[in-house]
Amino acid sequence: MNRIALALDLGGTNLRLAAVGENGTIYSRSRSETPRGSSGDNVIDLIVQLAENCRNGLADPTKVCAIAAAVPATINIEEGILNKLPNLRCLEGVPLREILAKRLGVEAVLENDATAAAIGENWLGASRGVETSICVTLGTGVGGGLVINGDPYRGKDGTAGEVGHICVEPNGHPCGCGSRGCIEQYASATAVIRLAKSAGLAVSSSSEVYDAAIGGDERAVAVFASMGSYLGIGLAGLVNVLNPEMIVLGGGVSAAWDLFAHQVRREVNERAFPEPADRVKIVRAELGDDAGILGAARAVFASVGKGAAN
Amino acid sequence: MNRIALALDLGGTNLRLAAVGENGTIYSRSRSETPRGSSGDNVIDLIVQLAENCRNGLADPTKVCAIAAAVPATINIEEGILNKLPNLRCLEGVPLREILAKRLGVEAVLENDATAAAIGENWLGASRGVETSICVTLGTGVGGGLVINGDPYRGKDGTAGEVGHICVEPNGHPCGCGSRGCIEQYASATAVIRLAKSAGLAVSSSSEVYDAAIGGDERAVAVFASMGSYLGIGLAGLVNVLNPEMIVLGGGVSAAWDLFAHQVRREVNERAFPEPADRVKIVRAELGDDAGILGAARAVFASVGKGAAN
Numbered sequence: 001m002n003r004i005a006l007a008l009d010l011g012g013t014n015l016r017l018a019a020v021g022e023n024g025t026i027y028s029r030s031r032s033e034t035p036r037g038s039s040g041d042n043v044i045d046l047i048v049q050l051a052e053n054c055r056n057g058l059a060d061p062t063k064v065c066a067i068a069a070a071v072p073a074t075i076n077i078e079e080g081i082l083n084k085l086p087n088l089r090c091l092e093g094v095p096l097r098e099i100l101a102k103r104l105g106v107e108a109v110l111e112n113d114a115t116a117a118a119i120g121e122n123w124l125g126a127s128r129g130v131e132t133s134i135c136v137t138l139g140t141g142v143g144g145g146l147v148i149n150g151d152p153y154r155g156k157d158g159t160a161g162e163v164g165h166i167c168v169e170p171n172g173h174p175c176g177c178g179s180r181g182c183i184e185q186y187a188s189a190t191a192v193i194r195l196a197k198s199a200g201l202a203v204s205s206s207s208e209v210y211d212a213a214i215g216g217d218e219r220a221v222a223v224f225a226s227m228g229s230y231l232g233i234g235l236a237g238l239v240n241v242l243n244p245e246m247i248v249l250g251g252g253v254s255a256a257w258d259l260f261a262h263q264v265r266r267e268v269n270e271r272a273f274p275e276p277a278d279r280v281k282i283v284r285a286e287l288g289d290d291a292g293i294l295g296a297a298r299a300v301f302a303s304v305g306k307g308a309a310n
Numbered sequence: 311m312n313r314i315a316l317a318l319d320l321g322g323t324n325l326r327l328a329a330v331g332e333n334g335t336i337y338s339r340s341r342s343e344t345p346r347g348s349s350g351d352n353v354i355d356l357i358v359q360l361a362e363n364c365r366n367g368l369a370d371p372t373k374v375c376a377i378a379a380a381v382p383a384t385i386n387i388e389e390g391i392l393n394k395l396p397n398l399r400c401l402e403g404v405p406l407r408e409i410l411a412k413r414l415g416v417e418a419v420l421e422n423d424a425t426a427a428a429i430g431e432n433w434l435g436a437s438r439g440v441e442t443s444i445c446v447t448l449g450t451g452v453g454g455g456l457v458i459n460g461d462p463y464r465g466k467d468g469t470a471g472e473v474g475h476i477c478v479e480p481n482g483h484p485c486g487c488g489s490r491g492c493i494e495q496y497a498s499a500t501a502v503i504r505l506a507k508s509a510g511l512a513v514s515s516s517s518e519v520y521d522a523a524i525g526g527d528e529r530a531v532a533v534f535a536s537m538g539s540y541l542g543i544g545l546a547g548l549v550n551v552l553n554p555e556m557i558v559l560g561g562g563v564s565a566a567w568d569l570f571a572h573q574v575r576r577e578v579n580e581r582a583f584p585e586p587a588d589r590v591k592i593v594r595a596e597l598g599d600d601a602g603i604l605g606a607a608r609a610v611f612a613s614v615g616k617g618a619a620n
Contacts, residue, residue: 074585083585132466144551148458155553156442159586166547167581170479170540179546179581230480236489237476237544238551241454243465271477271489275384275393276469 004058005304006051006067006104007297009113009289010034012087015043016289017050019058020297024124026290028057040090048103055104066107066304067100068296070116072143077158080110086176109300112154113137113292115161117250117285118145119152120295125286126248133246134238135285136163136231138253141176142184145295148242152299164188166234186230189253195223210256221259228260232267239272239280250285257284314368315614316361316377316414317607319423319599320344322397325353326599327360329368330607334434336600338367350400358413365414376417376614377410378606380426382453387468390420396486419610422464423447423602424471427560427595428455429462430605435596436558443556444548445595446473446541448563451486452494455605458552462609474498476544496540499563505533520566531569538570542577549582549590560595567594 002022009016015034019027030053035042047069055061073085080097100108111119118127118135127133131150137143142164146153154160164184165177172181173194185191189206196209199219203209213220235247249257249264261282269277287294312332319326325344329337340363345352357379365371383395390407410418421429428437428445437443441460447453452474456463464470474494475487482491483504495501499516506519509529513519523530545557559567559574571592579587597604 074583146551148463153458153552155586156555157553157585157589159583160551160553162550162583165550165581165583167478167543168480170543177581177583233477233480234547237547240472240475241456241470241548242463243467243470245466271475271487273384273394273469273472273475273487275467276465279467 002063003065003301004063005297005300006054006064006106007293007300008047008051008067008069009292009296010047010069010071010088012072015047015050016293017047017054018290018293018297019054019064020294022301024294024297028054030054030057034088038090040094043088043090044094044096044099044103047100051100051104064106066109066300067104068109068111068300069096069100070111070113070292070296071096072113075110075112075158077154080108082110107300107304109296109303111296111299112145112158112161114143115145115152115154116295116299117143117287117291118147118161118248118295119298120287120291120293121248121250121285122147123298124294125291126283127246130246132242132244133248134163134235134242134244135248135250136235137251138187138189138249139251140189142188143251163234163238166237168230168233183231183234187227187253192223192227192253195226196220199223206253206256210259213256213259224256224259225263227253228263229267231260232264233271235264235282236268236271236277239268239276243276244280246281246283248283248285250287250291254284312373313375313611314373315607315610316364316374316416317603317610318357318361318377318379319602319606320357320379320381320398322382325357325360326603327357327364328600328603328607329364329374330604332611334604334607338364340364340367344398348400350404353398353400354404354406354409354413357410361410361414374416376419376610377414378419378421378610379406379410380421380423380602380606381406382423385420385422385468387464390418392420417610417614419606419613421606421609422455422468422471424453425455425462425464426605426609427453427597427601428457428471428558428605429608430597430601430603431558431560431595432457433608434604435601436593437556440556442552442554443558444473444545444552444554445558445560446545447561448497448499448559449561450499452498453561473544473548476547478540478543493541493544497537497563502533502537502563505536506530509533516563516566520569523566523569534566534569535573537563538573539577541570542574543581545574545592546578546581546587549578549586553586554590556591556593558593558595560598560601564594
């Protein structure tokens, strides 16, 4: 019947909306910077306005069956309430699912952004046709999403997939999560900058570290090598536990692929059992910024009309 | 229809067989030491003989519908062939499923022993009624099995669940698997003995270390505390990734529960996200040596007659 979903990527920097068809075609888009220091009501008003823009840009706005939001948050699945949004505190505790459904007059689904990215890559990206995959987003932090036996895996409370908070150095760098030595402290953009600075580089972004490495700076090269090793140590454990077919690496830092992928693979080969190490493909994400939007749309098509709200 | 399965626990030390009903009742048992330095044929002959003893001990031997074997091996699921049996090398590459089916005239199913234990505990033990659980066996090595959304999770090659080979110390003690610093190097009976010896204790078994700790030896107490901490570090990562409802700890070393459980819980609480850390129950296994036998029987009842061979 060619339904269309509105899909929102609710980022700390940008709000991005798209109208997505059941085959993944993007029919229209709208976006805005995420208002800083604004109230939750203002952010929601802006989301609704962007969604209406997107819907009105369609040849037939009545085809829109639902809105799906990929959110950098833990989601209370039963209630559709957002929890733990360090970059969007004004939405903490907000029953976003109910609000969006009411304001837009369609069903609404919330999905963790890293899980949405995993679903998107599994639908139309690097892990198309793969039954069991792990998607890791290397951005400001390190997120993760799981697809197990063809279905997104969210865990009992919807918090599953936090690959970035596997410990790889028991007494390592303190992490914002309260632990120490998490993957996130070695493989995020934030970590790359920190490690580069402590190696004596004057940088303020991970792409500057990348440029320095490409330019031959051995300290910058070593930062990415170390990043790849720690990421590989953590992923090797997951390969042993989950025996997945594929690990997809996305997010901004994955642009430095050539500088760290070899180390990831080496650690997985050295540390995981031979059979699952041989099995697992480790590849770059293909959908870029659209992974979350497409995955959220896919999640909503899978759930809407089936009586399952999420 | 009250079917009965023969269930085999194929250990490096003992061969244990039981006739198990569909409700978990054990009707008869037989056992033998595992022949040392014997040929594969001899071991198989002995298994068949034990199985016949067990079947003949039943009021109605015709109720036996299948044989299920819990094996300390990676299983080639399609072929029913055993791989990687460090303690039973004479069965390496043996098509045990086909042989048992032919010799006993019933369907046969192979299951990794740690996965079988997870299924058994989920059926009749500590994790009864729990949808998603991780079962960790702390024995000579550290094994693990997963039950996800009510079903055993075996991974693409049947190698999933190797919790013991999550790295918790990147440059730690070398592991038999080829990696370094695996959980197994800190939380197995072998590790407890090694750590106790290097602390100056004259011991040759983990139960002697336990006795020393109970007797007030602070070095022995510290060994179990360290063991619990490392186990907790690894499990905290799994709690973040899988958001399970329960972790079940079994195997011989779990007898020292009171000496290490507090440290496991502390690391999980400190290192995992609050919601999944609150969610996860960490408990002792309940079925002891019968977990694998019962789990293998459960697996065979689930698969036989449904056209799924494993």
